[in-house]
Amino acid sequence: MNRIDLAGRVAVVTGGARGIGLAIAERAADSGAALALWDMDAGKLAETQARLEAKGARVSTHALDLTKDAAVEAAVAATLEAHGGIDILVNNAGITGGNAPTWELPVAEWRRVVEVNLIAPFLVCRAVVPAMLKRGYGRIVNIASVAGKEGNPNASHYSASKAGLIGLTKSLGKELATKGVLVNAIAPAAAKTDLFAQMTEAQIAYMLSKIPMGRFVETGEIAAMACWLASEECSFATGAVFDVTGGRAVY
Template sequence: MNQLNLAGRVAIVTGGARGIGLAIARRAAGSGAAVAIWDIDRTAAEAAAATLERASAHVLDLTDEAAIGAALAATCAAHGRVDILVNNAGITGGNAPSWELPTAEWKRVVEVNLIAPFMVTRAVVPRMIDAGYGRVVNIASIAGKEGNPNASHYSASKAGLIGFTKSLGKELARTGVLANCITPAAAETDIFHQMTPEQIAWMRSKIPMDRFVKVEEIAALACWLASEDCSFSTGAVFDISGGRAVY
C-alpha cells in the first residue's frame, strides 16, 4: 500500500472506532499522523486507539456542544494541535417512506449527520485558521446527490453536508485551510444493521461495478484530501461510487 505523507500531523476522526472511520484512522496513522478518535462508544474507541501508534480516544456525544469543546481541549492537550478533521460519524435512522418516518427520527438523523459536523467544524476550524493550515474532510454519501427512496432523512442530511462543505470551502479559501467532502456508495459496515435487506439489495443494484465500496478505498481518498498533496481543491465533492454517479 502506498503511503501519503502525514508525518507530524494530528487528525481528529469522528466515529473513528469502527467502519469507515477506523479505516481512515488506520490509514492516517500508517502515513505518520497522530490520531484522536472521537466516538460515543468508549470500549470500541479505546480498543481502536490501542491498535494505533500516537493515538488517543475521546468519548463524547457529538450533538453536545460542551462535550465537543472538552474533547477538543483534551485532544490538544494530548497532541498539541489539530491539522486534520474528518467528520465521519453518522447514522441512517432506518428505512421507510417519508410520510411514515417519525418526526423525532428525522430530526435525530439530521442532528447527528449535519448539525454535529457543523458544531465540530465550528470548534476546530478557528485553530486551523490561526495556524495557517488545515484540512477538513466531510464524509457525505451518494444519497446526498441522488436521494435514496425510503431514506429521505439520511439523504437530506448528507445533501446538507455537501452544501455545508461547498460554503465552508469558499469561506476558507484564502486561509490555508481546505474543506472537501466524499460521496461514497454504500460500504458493508455496521451501519447496514440499521437498514432492511431490501434497501441494501436496492443500493447494490444501482452500482455499475456490482459491489460495495471497501472502507480502505474510502480511507485512501480521505487521507489524500487530508494531505498537503491536495492543495488546490476546496469546497469540492469527490465521488467514490463505482460508477453510480459521474457528476
C-alpha cells in the first residue's frame, strides 16, 4: 500500500464509525492524519476510536445528528478545541432509504434521505469552510454515488440526493478555487457495507449487473481515492467528480 502524505493534517470524517467512513479514517490515520470522527452512533464511535488509537492514531469522536445545524456548529467548535484546526473534511455519512418506485415512496422517507445525504453536507461545509479559510488551506471530499449521475430506478430519493451533492461540490469548488480550499466528489459504485441492509436483494443484484468488472467496490479502494484528494498532491482538481465504478460510469 502506498503511503499518502497527510502528516500533520486534521481530518473530519462524517459517518466515520463504520463502512466507507471507517476505511477512509483508517487510511488517513495510516497516512499520518489526526482524526475527528463525527457519527450518530456513540457506541460504535467508541469502538472505532479504540481500534484506531491502538494503531497509534490521534482520534477525537463527536456524536451528533448531522442534520441539525446547531449540533454541527458545536461539533466544529469541539473539533477545533481538540485539534487546533481542520484541514480535511470528508462528507461520507449517508443513508439509502430503502427501495420503491417514486410514486410509492413515503414523503417522510424521501425528505429524510435528502436531509441526511444533501442538507447535512451543506451544513457541515457551511460550518467548516470558515475555519479552512482562516488557515488558507483545505481539502473537502464529498462521497456521492454513481446513482447521482445515472439515477437508479426505485431509488429516486437516494439518486436525487447524490446528484445534489455533486452540484454542491461543483458550486463550492468554484467559490473556493482561489482560496486554497479544493472541493471534489467521489462517485463510487456500490460497496458492501451496512447500507445493504436497507436495500432489497433485487436492487443489490441490479447494481451488480451494471458493473463491468462484475464485483462491488472495496471500501479500501474508495479510501485510497479519498485520501489522495485530501492531500497536497491534489493541487489542480476542484469541483470534479472522480468515478470509482469498475467501468460502469460512461461520463
